[in-house]
Amino acid sequence: MDRGSIAAYPYVIVRLACRYCTRRGSYRLVRLAVKFGCEASMEDVTRRLAADCPHWKRNSRWPEGCGVYLPDTEGPPRPPDLPPAMVRLKLVKG
Secondary structure (H helix, E strand, C coil): CCCCEHHHCCCCEEEEEECCCCCEEEEEHHHHHHHHCCCCEHHHHHHHHCCCCCCCCCCCCCCCCCCEECHHHCCCCCCCCCCHHHHCCCCCCC
């Protein structure tokens, strides 16, 4: 199993965001696995999901092109898909 494949993705929900515009989206991992195959790379899946982005091709306004990325894979690691109530819990000693 490839570390960058759908099968190795650590979260149940795949969240996409753009670095340059307000586009955001989320998909259930299992639905992506059915559609693209569990061995598909997350990079390929991300590109295919963002293919309809109006800024996909570089131009003078968007010289970087599309800025799609997986926000859950960047920044400090967090436990995979904790329920929202669990995220707000704090450990109190005593």
